[in-house]
Amino acid sequence: MKGQINFPVSARASSGNDAYRPRPSDATSKLGLPRDGLTRLTKLVQPNNIHPLSNRMGQKKQVEHTHVLPKPKVQTIRFASLNIGSMTGRGRELADVLKKRRVHVACVQEVRWKGEKSRNLGAGYKLIYYGTTSGKNGVGVILNEQLSDKVLEVTRVTDRLMSVKIDLPDGAITVVSAYAPQAGCPSEEKEQFWEIFDNYLQNTPDARNIIIGGDLNGHVGARRDEYDNVHGGFGYGTRNTEGETILNAAIAYDLAVANTYFRKREEHLITYKSGAGCTQIDYFLVHRSALREVRNCKVIPGDSVAPQHRLLVLDIRLKAPLKPRTKKVMPKVRWWELSNKEKRHRFEMVATPQLTNIGCTDTSVDDMWQAAATTLLDTARTVLGTTKGGKWMDRETWWWNPEVQAAVSKKKASFKNWQRTKQQPDREQYLEAKRAVKRIIATAKTAHYQDLYNKLDTKEGENAVYRLARARNGATKDIQMVKTIKGPDGVPLQKDNDIRDRWGEYYKNLLNEENPREPCNDIPPVLSPIHAITQVEVENALHKMKVGKAVGPDGIPAEAWKACRNISVKWLTVLFNKILESGKMPDAWRSSTILPIYKKKGDVQQCSSYRGIKLMSHTMKLWERVIDARLRAASEVAPNQFGFVPGCSTTDAIFALRMLMEKHREKQQPLHLAFIDMEKAYDRVPRDLIWWALRKKQVPEQYVSIIQDMYSGAQATVRTQCGDTRAQPVTVGVHQGSALSPYLFITVLDVVCQDLLEPAPWTMLYADDVVLCARNQGDLERKLQKWKDRLHQHGLQINTAKTEYMAAGPDTANHNTIHLDGTPIARVESFKYLGSVLSEEGNIDADVKARMACGWLKWWECSGQLLGQH
Incomplete structure (x- = not known):
């Protein structure tokens, strides 16, 4: 038949594809699935045709013993599908309807929004959508508050097809929102949609754990006829060509049209109504072996949020009930209120006399700090107040009055x-x-x-x-952080204790793994005396501290010290000098908190797909700044280093490298460049190497001892959605987020590679970003090999997979790439160096285009946030 899509029936069919029992007689009840119908659905599945979705959705396990087992707790999860006509101006009303109807997940079609983002609709619902043309097509999936943070994967295929993978208690399911071309569209467009639909299902890892909801624009008819495997016999209307295409697709992938398995009144079958025209064109497709867990599927005709289509709902039973979303309430001190002059003055008046009395007696550093921290926190709670806890919400629908x-x-x-x-x-x-x-x-x-x-x-x-x-x-982010994390064996963990232990184990290994290296030779210490810390040094360090930053475990931000500047500088000077004399800082400063942040790429259930952000005590950072200033005055780094050096920035390094490329381009000479990527550079620096480099720089031994104390007994806890992990020791690498760490790292790199440095711009460093330049390929390859050997000797590694090579100038197109230990290095036509795009042509065209694209991207982000349609 013309326009009909023929699907390969045996493509994904299961072994029990045709093993159906005879259909029982029709029931007279029109309120739901009849009792014999429930029995029929239960018997549709052969024992050898059970898959994970069925197991997850409440399959009864056979047992040999005879005593009665307690029934497991079950919960119904409700899916919905609706052609909204346009999301503009209807988002909040739709969210209100979904909440009223207790919908967990909704598939929407004809969103008619351009872009691929997420957006809060209100009432706790979040829309994930995709559209390529404004005012046309567009599909989306809406999740309620309970499931919005359980998204594992979002696949945007076309503006007519997308899917969202959701983590449920006993496993993951994929929800597909589909919008087939409507009547009047060219047959080629319809065929293209079903080809894409077919390819998507074939490439889905487990197409049986799938629920498809959408406006498929076809009439499957009221009768089963030859489609008794996928049609329940309770449809509406007369079958047409497009309906046969839907049924053929269902046969090919062992799916069933759930709408047709429940005897309903016509008003609960009609999904589209316009004037005198009534049709059924919206459907839910589920795997046949999951039919036994489908409790209901019907149309709700009473809601008028969409102009012509009606809300279609599907109820499925889960064996493991959805756990309510627990909100961990953590009240916070309103430190930002210190920007108010009146409250700032009150805070200073209350805290100043109490700080004045602390430290006057001969107390230890720990007691002195504990008293000060208690004073500042108690004063802040009294004067500034605390929040109720929880995340600040975007009340985007305040107008919903x-x-x-x-x-x-x-x-x-x-x-x-x-x-x-x-x-x-x-x-x-x-x-x-x-x-x-x-x-x-x-x-x-x-x-x-x-x-x-x-x-x-x-x-x-x-x-x-x-x-x-x-x-x-x-x-606007589709995926953030999910609760369920995979273990080392790749199996998702469900219990809170297991998840916490997995995060703790991952960061324990990450922060304590040291690469093999040669031992450092002994260097005699410099035993020169150092002078006491002055108030001017503390004042300068306090001035450099930024405000509005997340606090560490002690809860004291830099703003607290800046608010009491007159007394705080004096008090901190006394505290720092006590630390200098005793060589021991407060033990409370040794603890830190790690917050895993999703990198926006990779498996969201793998710990390695998260970047850990470490929160440390602000007062310890202030102490580090004082020592950092003294170390910079006592030692120097090579001029090749542009990172974290006063008077230098990324602009200087970019300008120097671009000038070198332009000069060679002007003289028609080749230039070869290698961009080195160091593997986990900050996390893998051996501590002994840091002390060795400081002594090599002739740093007084007392400063070395002070820095050793900063790292002694360091420990970190990981903050997860299941609570904080146990404190784990941190024995390798420099502190992340520390004020002193950048200088320690560049000092180590300067000492280790001192004799390998050629005058800039032939060798340039920006912290751990290293670029090597040479006039011929052989020289560059030898230089790169020397750097690799030297770094490996001291426990640092080059990431060969991310290190890249670029050749600029004439007669370089036919050159092969360079090698490192026999492994070829990836050759690129352009490289983004410190934010600026360098190309093998040696001009700035690529950089200009990249900056324009970046500007437009930011504009679209801002327009979606501040000018978007609600």
Whole structure:
């Protein structure tokens, strides 16, 4: 038949594909699936045709003993599908309907938004969508608050097909939102959609753990006929060519059209209604072996959020109930209130006399710090107050006020009345209520945003806008951090204790793994005396501390010391001199907290896909800044180093390298460059190598001892969604987020590779970013090999897979790449060096294009956050 898509029936069919029992007689009840129908669904699946979705969704296990087992707790999860017509202006109303209908996951079609983002709709619902053209097509998946942080993977295929993989208690399922071309579209477009649909299912790792909801724009008909394997016999209307295509696809992948397995009234079968036309074109497709867990599938005709389509819902039983989303309430001190002059003054007046009395007696460093920390925290809680805890939410739908809700309710009532009477006056009343809702929503939004604009003139309003932008930017991310993490064997962990232990084990290995190296030779210490710390040094260090940063485990930010500047400088000077004399800092400073942040790439359930951000005591960072200033005054690094050196920046390194390339381009001479990537450079630096490098730089031994004390007994806890892990020791590498770590690292690199450095720009370093240049390929290869051998000798490694080679100038196109230990290095036509794109042509065209693209990307991000449609 013309336009019909033929699917390979045996492509993914299971062994029990045709092993169905005869269909029982029809039931007379129209309220749901009849009792004999439930039995029929239970018997549809052969024992050898059970798959993980069935096991997860409540399959009964056979047991040999005879005593009665307690029934497992079950929960129904509700899916929905709706062609929304356009998400613009309907997001909040749709979220309200989904909440009212207790929907967990919804597939939406005709979103008509361009882009591939996520957005909060309100009422706890989050939309993940994809569209390529504004005002046309577009699909999405909506998740409620309970599931929005359980997204494992998002696959955007076309603006008519996308999927979201969700982590459920006993495993993962994939929810697909599909929108087939409607009547009137060219047959080529329809064939292309079903080919893409077919390819997607074939490439899905486990297509049986899948639920497809969408507007498939076909009539499967009321009767089963020859499609008794996938059609339940309770459909609506007359089958057409597009409906046969849907049924053929279901046969090919062992799916069943869930709508047709429940005897319902016509109003609960019709998914599309426009004037006198009534059809069934929206469907849910599930694997046949999962039919036994489908409890219901019907249309809810009463909601008028979409102009023509009706909400289709599917209830599936889960064996393991969804756990309620627990909110770990952690009240925070309102340190940002110190920006208010009045509260800042009150805080200073209360804290100053108490700090003055601390440290006057002969107390230990630990007692002195404990008393000060208690004083500052108690004063802050009293003067500044605390929050209720939890994350700041983007109240994007504040305009959803009682007046708007009342107007929407009136519109819904008018719609139901018109659907019941079918009279023209009632239709006119509904249309007028619909127009009134649009006017009231527009008025409410205008008032809300006008209030926001008026606040922009104040500091508080400016901060509120920044919080709003950050919240909305976070909401656009599909995947953040999931609770369920895979173990070393790749099996997902479900229990909280197992998840915490896995995070602790991962970071324990990561932060304590040292590469093999040769021992450092002994260097005699420099036993020169050092002078006491002055208030000017503390003042300068405090001035460099930034505000608004996340606090460490002690909860004391730099703002607290800046608020009491007169007394704090004096008190900190006394504390730092006591540390200098005793050679021991407070033990509370040795603890830190690691926050895993998803890298936006890789398996979201693998710990290695997260970057750990370490939070340390701000007062310890202040102490580090004092020592850092003295070390910089006592030692120097080579001029090849541009990173973390006063007076140098990325601009200098980029300019020097670009000038070198342009000079060779001008003289028509070749230039060969190698960009070295060091593997976990900061995390793998041996501690003994740090002490050795400092002594090599003739740093007084007392400073070396002080730095050794900073690293002695260091430990970290990992903050997970299941709580904090046990404290793990940190014995390798420099502290992440430390004020002193950058200088320690560049000092180590300077000492280790001192004799390998050629004058800049032939060898340039920006911390661990190293670029080597040479006029011929052989010289560059030898230089790279020397660097690799020297770094390996001292426990540092070059990442061969990420190190890249570029050849610029004439007669370089035919050159092969260089090698490192016999392994070829990837050759590239361009390389992004410190944010600037360098190309083998030696010009700036590639960099200009990259900066323009980056600018447009940021603009689109901002437009979506501040100018988007709600």
